[in-house]
Amino acid sequence: MLRKLLFWSLAVLFPFPLVQTYDSLADDPPQLKFYIFLGLIAYTWWLLSIALSVRPSWLHRFVGLPAIYGLHGMLGVLAVVAAYVHREFSYSPSGLARDLGDWSFYTALAVLCFSVFFMSGWLVDRSILLLRAKGILEKVVRHQLSVWVHRLNLAVVAMIWLHVHLLVRVNQYFAFMVLFDLYTVTALSAYAWKKWIAPDTYLMGTVVSNEARGGSTRRVSLGLDSKSATLQPGDFFFLRFEGAAAVSREWHPFSVTDADQKTLTFTIRQHGDFTRRLEGVEVGARVRLEGPFGRFDSIIQDRDSEAPLVFVGMGAGVAPLLSLAAAHHTTRRIHLLWAVRRPEDAYYRDVLEEYQAASGDRLQVTINVGRFRREDLVGTLSREAVKKGAFFIVGPNNAVVANQRLLRRIGVSSRRIHQERLTM
Incomplete structure (x- = not known):
């Protein structure tokens, strides 16, 4: 929890030097300064969002990719809100600067709406109707197109950068402009390095x-x-x-x-x-x-070795849970629950039986055709697992959300439920 709190504080800390520098140099009326601050905050949030989109290796073991993706998404939403207020209540004598501000705002708004529907589970994972609509539209809107639409955030940053450089009210402060450009170059350099240079160093x-x-x-x-x-x-x-x-x-x-x-x-x-x-x-x-x-294994290592572990996998979501079971079935008490669509989809049944035989009764496996319902969980899970166990859920996004709800309803604390949905 402390790690995530420190991580989310980036949303406040990252814009602060830029805002503070402008505040110390400019002599604009306080009300106008406030709206300029909102514009600067929106811009730095877009830059931070771009930096997070490259999945920094030094950060993912600290908080995990779900937290990184969560902050990435929230920054996109909050930046559009801040930019809207800035656009409505500030003014510029430069027509080109105004046009660039408008174009960047509407582009960012369009990218946000597209990403929320096609690239995140915020809406579709909670509505069967929207999930079906997305499935139909994805026959036209391919994943590769979604990725390129998301990259329009780079165009948004470019337009805002030029917008700021055209504003005499702002560009007259040399120290501020140097810091502004340093923010921009740093974020875009991190993106360029990770996308075009770093892949040559990856495993093959x-x-x-x-x-x-x-x-x-x-x-x-x-x-x-x-x-x-x-x-x-x-x-x-x-x-x-x-x-x-x-x-x-x-x-x-x-x-x-x-x-x-x-x-x-x-x-x-x-x-x-x-x-x-x-x-x-x-x-x-x-x-x-x-x-x-x-971060699944790190979380397990940090927990009491006597506390039970519960793995919940849906379909191919059993994959990472199998590797966890292989590593810990002889030293930890584990209950693996695997939901499959058809009996023949339980293609790792023999592997699990081998792990059970070698576990000394530490590993229990429950395979169910169809999703686990509340009565299934109540009848299958021990009272100790519900009260003290650490739960790890892997599967389709909507199924993960549904299982989290079921577990909370039967008494499992949300702090003991861990999942890694890979939507951005």
Whole structure:
């Protein structure tokens, strides 16, 4: 909790030097200064949002990607609100500066609306109607298009940067403009480095197998050129297939099914426009990997070794939970709950049976056809697990939200529920 509080304080701390510098130099009326401050805050929030979108490696182990994505999304919303107030109540004698401000605002608003619907689960994960509408629209709006629309935030920053440089009221203060440009260059340099330079330093691997598992899942194994020394159980990577004509070159996140540091196995549900084309990836295809990411194992290590662990996986969401079970089934009490669509989709039943046999009765496995309902959880989970257990949920976004609600209703504290949804 303290880590997340410190992390979220970035929203306040990051704009402060720029706002304070302008306040100390400018002699505008207090009311006008306030609206200028809002514009500066909105701009720095967009810059911080861009910086967070590159998934800083030094930050993800500290708070986890869900927290990074959460702040990224909230900054986008708050920046549009602050920009709206700034636009409505401030003024500029420069016509081009006004036009640039208007264009940047409406572009940012359009990107926000698009991203909230297509790239986050804020709405669609909580409404079946909106989820169905998104599924229909995604036949036209492909994931790759969504990514490029999201990158229009770079155009927003460019327009605002020029907007500020055209304002005589602002550009007359040399020290402020130097700091303003330093903010901009730092954020955009971090983005450019991570997107175009850093990938050359990422792990590389080769597809050694690509097999169907069940009706809509594939098991893809990659032989790495070098070991992933920092890999922990429950981690995931962002993958990009190099030169594979059947799939997009955009990055996509997938969880590791086991803890082998040399050959990584991914269990992937074929759901979106990218994953449906995975069957076309041939053995020998080259893959670039960014990561690993994840905090599940760190959370487990920090907990009392006597407290039970409860893993809840939906479909291919069992993948990271399998690696956690492999690492801890002989030392921790674990109850793994796996919801599958059809009996034949329980393709890791034999692996789980091996873990159970070696666990000394520490591992309990419950496989259910269809999602777990409240009565299933009440009848399956022990009273001790509900009161003291740490819960780890992995699966489709709407299913994760539904299971979180069920667990809270039967008495599980939200502080003991952990999940890693990978929406931005």
